[in-house]
Amino acid sequence: MEKKCKSTYLIGEIGQNHNGSFELAKQIIDLAAMPVREKLFDLPVKGMDAVKFTKRDLTQELSASEMKKPYLSPNSFGKTYGEHRKALELSDEQHFALFKYAKLKNLDFVETLCSPSCLSLLKYFEPNKLKVASRDLTNLPLLEALAETKIPIILSTGMTGKQELDEALEVITRIHSKISILHCVSEYPTHPQHVNLRSLDYLLKNYGEYSIGYSDHTIGISVPVAAVAKGAQIIEKHITIDRSMKGTDQKGSLGIDGVRRMVRDIRLMEMALGREDIFIQDAVQAVRNKLERSLATNRTIMKGEIMLEEDIHLLSPGTGYKWNERFRIIGKKTSQIIYKDEIILPGHIS
Structure with a gap:
């Protein structure tokens, strides 16, 4: 099973907030690596632990007709959805270069691979962890292919329930049990009434042999901080250098100040939890x-x-x-x- 972290494992999800730009991707890695201090007590706090990128094989994404559909959104990078997706993809070599750059910044590198063919990336490097997007928790052939790499796997439950989660775990644990499970709600942004943080209690109680965390799509930082208070060992949050940039995930991401505040507040929360006792400090x-x-x-x-x-x-x-x-x-x-x-x-x- 995946070893549980002494401090919350913070993943800055870059996804495709790089808008297809290698240089912009590096700038967002710099954001994740940013040092943070709590000013009043002059405390340096531990920053983010990892960045996450997404790799797609566009031949394995949508039906041909869907890929050819006009994509007229203000966030579009192409005339059709296929052109839009192609514009946002970075090559295997660029992912490798970003992996090396993240390592220079003392960050782990997490990769969401959206199809077995994306395992071609492993010819260049081995990510610290592989992430399964919520939509692919029922993609059992993909789960089996990822499990065969023996790389630790993070599962996101944003579109699934207990049955789907158990089926996914059954496939992966035939090969290894280095697994983390993130409570998630695949609504962008997630309405506060739909967050249901008590799902963390359920996961900790019923799947406590794995690392349990939370992948957040709410606005702001209060929910991920609360998730840590409830016992989340991993927090994943979209980050960007400019929330006003073009792109579907930008507005729902944390900008520079938001990243600083979330990291600070989560690290202070970790300090504040203490031990289960009442005593005079x-x-x-x-x-x-x-x-x-x-x-x-x-x-x-x-x-x-x-x-x-x-x-x-x-x-x-x-x-x-x-x-x-x-x-x-x-x-x-x-x-x-x-x-x-x-x-x-x-x-x-x-």
Whole structure:
């Protein structure tokens, strides 16, 4: 099975946000590799772990008639859908060059291969992980071909339910069990009411032998951060250097500031989760001493007087006796004068 990460494995999904441009693809890799700091505490935080690209064989995509259909969308890069898809494809050699560039940036390289023929890419390099798009979870011949590479596989469940997931796992686990499962909703962007983050609870409970994560298509960063709080070990999110660029995924992606904020907030969330216990942090002791209340006199008490409960009340700082320790002074004789509204200390009592 895929080894579970100590920190959340963050994948910047570039997909085809490069718009067919090799140089633009490199710029988005730079974005994923961007160092991030939390300014208030001056904390450097761990950045993204990986980038993801998609490789298609256009002869294995759509029917001939669909590929020839006019594509008149403002996001079109060609007169027909086939021309549009061709304009967005990078060659195997370009994917290899991007793999090497990502490695220079200390990033893993995840590749979505959309057909068995795309395994030609492996003549050039071996991705750290292979991703199965939600639409291909029922493409069992593809799953078998990918599993035979023995490369760890990430499954996205955006268009499937339990039966389809189990059938996919059955095919892959005949060969290996280095598998991650991402909850996903294939709606772009995903409406908040459709996210159903509690699917993570279900996956963690019923498929906990695998790494469980979340592939996000919502607007903003709140949902992936919440997913980490619920136990997601992997987060995948579309990223781009300019959300206003032409392209179907650009507007639903995180731009430069969004990437910085999501990485920061997820890493801070990891720090914040802590352990399952309730306790006093060492860091709050100074504040506790300053603000907590202690037993104090509500009148001046002369030396040799007997302390009575009606002689005390509670004031800050918290450096003296607490209310539940009042038995230590009630009925006891004072060893010195204690002026009104002063904290009663051990040296004040005989």
